[in-house]
Amino acid sequence: ERRYRVTATPLPGAPGHYLATFSDRTEVWRMERMRSDFIANASHELRTPLASVSGFIETLRGPAKDDPKARDRFLGIMQDQADRMARLIDDLLSLSRLEMKPVLRRRQSVDLQALMDRLIGSLAHLAGDNSVEIHCDWHESPRLVAGEEDELFQVFENLIANACKYGSAGGRVDIDARPVEIDGQRSLAVAVRDYGKGIPKEHLPRITERFYRVDADESRLRKGTGLGLAIVKHIVARHRGQLRIESEPGKGSVFTVILPLGQNP
Ligand code: ADP
Numbered sequence: 553e554r555r556y557r558v559t560a561t562p563l564p565g566a567p568g569h570y571l572a573t574f575s576d577r578t579e580v581w582r583m584e585r586m587r588s589d590f591i592a593n594a595s596h597e598l599r600t601p602l603a604s605v606s607g608f609i610e611t612l613r614g615p616a617k618d619d620p621k622a623r624d625r626f627l628g629i630m631q632d633q634a635d636r637m638a639r640l641i642d643d644l645l646s647l648s649r650l651e652m653k654p655v656l657r658r659r660q661s662v663d664l665q666a667l668m669d670r671l672i673g674s675l676a677h678l679a680g681d682n683s684v685e686i687h688c689d690w691h692e693s694p695r696l697v698a699g700e701e702d703e704l705f706q707v708f709e710n711l712i713a714n715a716c717k718y719g720s721a722g723g724r725v726d727i728d729a730r731p732v733e734i735d736g737q738r739s740l741a742v743a744v745r746d747y748g749k750g751i752p753k754e755h756l757p758r759i760t761e762r763f764y765r766v767d768a769d770e771s772r773l774r775k776g777t778g779l780g781l782a783i784v785k786h787i788v789a790r791h792r793g794q795l796r797i798e799s800e801p802g803k804g805s806v807f808t809v810i811l812p813l814g815q816n817p
Pocket residue numbers: 710714715718719746748749750751759764765766767771772775776777778779780781782805
């Protein structure tokens with residue numbers, strides 16, 4: 553669908569005649585619509601846990617007032633809902649910060665292997681829930697990429713957390729780094745592979761959109777916000793890198809991030 557704006561200017565010396573100019577507003581209109589959809593989605597996502605907290609406050613004031621067991625259970629649920637709102641707000645802030653600064657200013661050489669070791673240590677609790685084993689294979693790859701350390705941490709944190717969340721329980725996650733050359737630029741390809749349920753083909757093109765989820769209930773159950781891959785996509789683009797997603801339903805998924813190499817690899 554395309555949208556145009558038509559402006560009519562009276563033609564001098566020709567009463568009743570006008571010059572009509574058309575301007576294509578499709579792109580502006582599309583951006584505006586995406587923005588208002590996003591605000592509507594974000595409000596809805598925040599409203600749901602808030603409504604639940606309000607509901608439980610009501611119950612705690614009334615029917616559950618003198619029932620300590622029910623009170624403990626409801627307070628636990630309220631805590632979970634508050635945590636969920638906090639995760640959403642953190643992710644929304646990350647996204648909005650990334651959008652304010654589309655170009656990466658500081659570019660350091662980041663040791664990706666050291667970053668990955670630190671990250672996997674911090675994710676142990678996540679893998680522990682599902683008892684997922686994480687294996688890393690660096691082959692003989694260079695380990696320094698050009699970028700911003702905290703942002704790259706966020707990229708792999710999201711991808712590895714997803715692989716643990718949506719991978720098969722009791723399974724494994726394989727991380728594999730290889731040097732590649734993309735458009736004459738020496739780069740590092742880091743693949744995060746899981747052996748879970750995979751992503752049906754029809755969802756793949758939209759999977760990195762904000763709040764797009766294959767199964768919203770499952771995402772919520774696994775403490776997802778629906779914003780992780782949108783954040784990943786933004787950061788990879790800022791690094792002038794690439795994100796490739798392959799998935800086979802029933803077999804698993806591979807998310808590959810390709811990043812330009814840093815200095816002194
Ligand atoms: P969420 O917070 O819901 O995990 P993401 O943006 O990280 O949000 O991912 C969006 C959706 O993509 C998820 O809800 C899930 O449906 C799907 N997804 C992401 N990673 C995987 C994966 N490794 N395996 C299967 N599905 C995945």
